[in-house]
Amino acid sequence: MSQAARAQTFHRLHEGPDVLVLANVWDAASAATVADAGAQALATSSAAVAWAHGWPDGDILAVDTTCATVGEIVRITDLPVSCDFEGGFTDDLDELAANIGRVIAAGAVGINFEDGGRDPDLHARKVAVARAAAEKAGVDLFINARTDVYLKRLAEGDAAETEAIRRGRLYADAGASGVFVPGAADPELIRRLAAAIPRPLNVMAWPGVPDAKTLAGLGARRLSAGTATFGAAFAALARAAAGFLATGDVNALGAAGQGAPALQKRFSA
Numbered sequence: 001m002s003q004a005a006r007a008q009t010f011h012r013l014h015e016g017p018d019v020l021v022l023a024n025v026w027d028a029a030s031a032a033t034v035a036d037a038g039a040q041a042l043a044t045s046s047a048a049v050a051w052a053h054g055w056p057d058g059d060i061l062a063v064d065t066t067c068a069t070v071g072e073i074v075r076i077t078d079l080p081v082s083c084d085f086e087g088g089f090t091d092d093l094d095e096l097a098a099n100i101g102r103v104i105a106a107g108a109v110g111i112n113f114e115d116g117g118r119d120p121d122l123h124a125r126k127v128a129v130a131r132a133a134a135e136k137a138g139v140d141l142f143i144n145a146r147t148d149v150y151l152k153r154l155a156e157g158d159a160a161e162t163e164a165i166r167r168g169r170l171y172a173d174a175g176a177s178g179v180f181v182p183g184a185a186d187p188e189l190i191r192r193l194a195a196a197i198p199r200p201l202n203v204m205a206w207p208g209v210p211d212a213k214t215l216a217g218l219g220a221r222r223l224s225a226g227t228a229t230f231g232a233a234f235a236a237l238a239r240a241a242a243g244f245l246a247t248g249d250v251n252a253l254g255a256a257g258q259g260a261p262a263l264q265k266r267f268s269a
Helices: 003-012 028-036 044-054 063-075 095-103 119-137 157-174 187-196 212-218 229-247 250-255 263-268
Strands: 020-022 082-084 110-112 143-147 178-180 203-205 220-222
Touching: 003 143, 003 178, 020 178, 028 063, 028 229, 028 263, 044 063, 044 082, 063 082, 063 095, 095 119, 119 143, 119 157, 143 157, 157 178, 157 187, 178 220, 187 203, 187 212, 229 250
Parallel strands: 020 220, 082 110, 110 143, 143 178, 178 203, 203 220
Antiparallel strands: none
16 A cells, blocks of 8 residues: 555544544554554554653654654554654754655654644644645645643643643644644543544543543544553563563463464564
8 A cells, every 4th residue: 555545544544433543552563563453553652662762752762763663663564654753853844844754754644743832833833834844745644733731731620621722723724634632531521622623633541531432422533542552561571571580480471471473473474
């Protein structure tokens, strides 16, 4: 499947009626495992990719490493791949355009693009630059503009809802394909956000967030695991390693390894 076709598929997956569920990945092995588990599309987690390379999250990991990770994932799957592109790794608009071109060249058909603590007007300009760069590259990039109003507690109560909606509309006007509001969990809040923001709403798996079927009824169109998949994988590794290191008993590893994917066979195919 061509990159253009994968981009079209990714856009279509946000049209409903079902919610697109994304179990975020961080390398080719995790991507193959999630793909073979039945994923419709793949998306990286910036934090998970950073941690896998020994760095903290937060626009610190080199853009080269991020794009290389995308390329490694695209190589082993025909599914659409979206990259958690943080804030684009720069606030310089010319440099941002180049970075967008690089992640598209790596094979991405979507990006998560966060405002963090930035001025929302600046982020809107960055969304517009990303859209123009994608058009220049000839790929209908799904720009999932993320607002961190709730995640970073930039406002509280009614003010937070008002600000999240304002930012969502601002980013939609600038060229965003979808709007991501991590930290929003209350069902009625999600319903209001979905109704007020004129783009598919993405929420993050979070304590209190409804399941995919309920979210679909509320008007949300995408549910992301975020770092939860990475946490689940490495919690299992920590338990198995601790048991083995304590006793040297291979049985401590045997139970944990049951059902592990046959990646040698998968990657040799």
